[in-house]
Amino acid sequence: MNQKLGKASVKLEEEVYILNSASIAGKKEGEGPLGLLFDMVGEDDLFGCNTWEEAESSLQKNAVYLALGKAGVKAEEISYIVAGDLLGQSIATSFGIASYNIPLLGVYGACSTCGESLAVGSMLIAGGFADKVVCVTSSHFASAEKEFRFPLEYGNQRPLSASWTVTGSGAFVLGAKGVVTTAKEGPRARITGMTIGKIVDYGLKDSMNMGACMAPAAASTLEQHFIDYNSRPEDYDRIITGDLGSVGQKVLIDLLRDKGYDISAMHIDCGIEIFDADSQDTHSGGSGCGCSAVTLSAYILKQIEEGNWKKVLFVPTGALLSKTSFNEGKSVPGIAHALVLEQV
């Protein structure tokens, strides 16, 4: 039986593997430090579509296609797809993955959705409800600006604390122990556990400083994880948040230091890794569901596969706002989910 661990964690007794994965990214992401690692990079961010939303849908569709191919698994072998995105009513997902005809569990956790989808997907497998599951999430700079901020044509100035929504999608094929595929390469990593985050609201209202809004949620989830697992930061080769950026990173490290945990030596953030802040004018760093998803697929899993990192805590972070909540003067609460990824 799978193990409920502490207050908000799960230790998977049944083995769950990331059989394979794929990442598709936009032009700007392709020009960044991780550019050569992505499976596919678009030449322009419409990806041959008519609208930004269609472009984002095509990212999800193609990321799933590539991931299935790399995993040696056919779409009809997949029991469930766990998917989501940032757009209102998750339309990137609805119009992206419909043609696969796979039963869908739609999830929403803002930019933490990649973590939530992997958490739900691995519980579906560990619980004996499925043998193979696909998890996919996406974001797109232009559809997100339209959804949350200003029309691109307006050319608004961005404060230095603002992040740049990543154009990209990452898809992951999860499988149970003993699943046989035609893939040439083995599983990329094993998911051994997770800590599910709660909503944390410090009352911050600045949607142009989402790193600071989300850092308290990341700190809360990490503290809960260390308590539930009776572990310390040193037990992980890397602790990797989703999209806190350079501003949020400082807040997170300070908040956890106050709780008695020093993560400064092993903390990295997908939003900081994905862009070169100096040359790419992305200010605080990358953000969006796609940020952590493509960085996990292209960079983190590669490090785990190569044995550079044996055990990683992957903590996508989300800011729970909408343009309506922003316009009504509400705060921007955060949420973060943590996954334990280990070398196979």
Add this chain to the structure above:
Amino acid sequence: MNQKLGKASVKLEEEVYILNSASIAGKKEGEGPLGLLFDMVGEDDLFGCNTWEEAESSLQKNAVYLALGKAGVKAEEISYIVAGDLLGQSIATSFGIASYNIPLLGVYGACSTCGESLAVGSMLIAGGFADKVVCVTSSHFASAEKEFRFPLEYGNQRPLSASWTVTGSGAFVLGAKGVVTTAKEGPRARITGMTIGKIVDYGLKDSMNMGACMAPAAASTLEQHFIDYNSRPEDYDRIITGDLGSVGQKVLIDLLRDKGYDISAMHIDCGIEIFDADSQDTHSGGSGCGCSAVTLSAYILKQIEEGNWKKVLFVPTGALLSKTSFNEGKSVPGIAHALVLEQV
């Protein structure tokens, strides 16, 4: 071990119970045929709040509060809350349930979200990941009109095929076998299995006829359920869809008749039950996540408790559109998830 059943279904070998539940509804719903059954009915639809969105958040908060009280369970005993709503970025949920400090898995399946939340929640329990889980969903007529259609002040005419978004929230406390509570009354029903739906798109584009848009998804999920379970419509005392309304009901019955299943004798629809179409001017019927959620809590579970129905197939239905997808001329795909509910 829990049983994967057929292509898209699960048969829960571990026992999962709806320990108790609560429903809160708006004024109009309170004046309808189920009005006396709701736990609480608002006097006006702002529920003492400043905005429609805050009102919807307060519905979720209060429904959870009432359900916990009726179940004899404290918030801190709950491992996870599985929640969602119709608003962009699920803000009714984010601002509704934050104060409970319970780890959150946000879900989105449009008006099928009630079904998805119960499916995920019961798998969390049956998989051994949690002992007690809360599932909550909501919708609000005014916040939904603002999100999807026209400002209320515009006073637009509604075609007869349009449905009326239910103002309401239903919360459900799920528990594993052997969970001990201080509740006076026993569990309301048992969840014994489910069929997860896929996206079905017949290309319809009329957001004022969502019943017709969703009926093909309901037909697909029901057909898959009958195949996976090797069952027939006659095996259920009632087959209850979420919000097809009177137009969608006809489409569903016809589509399934073509597949060799006649559900006309035992089919009812929450959207048809909740309003008196003649006197309440609600046209095709009620809709929204709240429609199936409050009808399940107030009416369906009561019938199961009283032994009038021993086995029910509960099939919330969702229309996957946003105002952006509508304005860009996209179709309105549907999705539906089925849950098997049985008398304890």
